[in-house]
Amino acid sequence: MHTKLSEKFGFDVSTISSAYAGYYKDKSSLFACASGGAASALSEKIIEDGGVVIGVCYTDDFKSAVFACAETKEGLIKFRSSKYIYAEKKIYNGKKWVSVFEEVERLLNSGKKVLFIGLGCEVGALIKILEKHNVNRTLLYTIDLICHGPTFPEIQKQYVERLERKFDAKVNSFSVRYKKRGWEPPYIHAEFDNGKVFEELFYHSDFGFAFKKYSRLSCYQCQFKGDMHYSDLTVGDFWGCKKGMDSYNPMGVSIIFCKTDKGQQMMNMLKSHDNFSVFPADVMFALQNNTNYYRRRMQNKEQYQQFEKDLKLHGLHYAVVNNKGYKQYKKGLFKDKVKKLLPENIIKIVKQIKSSF
Ligand SMILES: Cc1cc2nc3c(=O)[nH]c(=O)nc-3n(C[C@H](O)[C@H](O)[C@H](O)COP(=O)(O)OP(=O)(O)OC[C@H]3O[C@@H](n4cnc5c(N)ncnc54)[C@H](O)[C@@H]3O)c2cc1C
Ligand code: SF4
Incomplete structure (x- = not known):
């Protein structure tokens, strides 16, 4: 079964253990999120559990995006919805701007539970750095977003x-x-x-x-597609989800691909969220309708230049x-x-x- 699917999609589909669809039950939260709000709802559960969340927000002038750390549910609001530009890999730690990856390392070393949400390459870079520095990742939870590639x-x-x-x-x-x-x-x-x-x-x-x-050249050669998503969960839009399906909501539905045991733990947390509905989803159907999970974007060189x-x-x-x-x-x-x-x-x-x- 998996071999056939892997041939069809061109990557090892067995790296996905399960898929889910979901959305916020209350209209105002759902309205404010990009798809169904899975990233925000999971962030709330991590905060409830005493952890912190690292995500992306606009700068005050809305002319760029940076990483930030949220320790409260109110602090999560700025992360809601997609910013279609890449974020500078820096975070303000209360005193100065530092590398976001160094800040996650510091938080983990201080015994904090951390949920890091970013694009595939950002999660990949984080894990590589933590591995290199021999940082214990027991308290690290990761979500990457299905990624078409941001613009500048x-x-x-x-x-x-x-x-x-x-x-x-x-x-x-x-x-x-x-x-x-x-x-x-x-x-x-x-x-x-x-x-x-x-x-x-x-x-x-x-x-x-x-x-x-118009994206960075590295996005046309993206190394974080298919079986190269390094996160516990990958979240995107549940494209293909239509009226008549149990999981459909006209205000947005998230698709969640689960890859690790920690991802399954996070799914259990999400299922216990009072304000979020979770449905099982068919992996094949979800992949068929969301090729950006496993395919890179194409470039027209002449038009690009x-x-x-x-x-x-x-x-x-x-x-x-x-x-x-x-x-x-x-x-x-x-x-x-x-x-x-x-x-x-x-x-x-x-x-x-x-x-x-
Ligand atoms: C540049 C970009 C391209 C995308 N391309 C696709 C695609 O092709 N197909 C698809 O299905 N989905 C894509 N997505 C993901 C989709 O837009 C939603 O982010 C995803 O469905 C999660 O929705 P949500 O309602 O769960 O998130 P919300 O609850 O609204 O939370 C949004 C989360 O995204 C994070 N975030 C927002 N902007 C950025 C950014 N620029 N960089 C890193 N993290 C960010 C925030 O920190 C927050 O945690 C893309 C997202 C981005 C940022
Ligand atoms: S397309 Fe790939 S390289 Fe580009 S931002 Fe997305 S994950 Fe990173």
């Missing part, structure tokens, strides 16, 4: 600054996964000091285009609308929109007709 903080900075010029005020709240109409489609939502609000569809924005087209050059010379908006891939990208968005409006049986028939030619 420069994109966030330019996008926010353009909005601030337009609205003549500072941004005081920002999301790229705002659930205006539910889990999908994601919206950008920004609030300003003068009380004004801005919203646009994420994938129709300059930010959305940059997220799709053009984008990078234009970004430096003329800024984000120019780089997007003048990119050779922009027209095709817009067409793709239109096709997706039409697809979503058509019933599934019609899409199947269209596919059959296409493949018969």
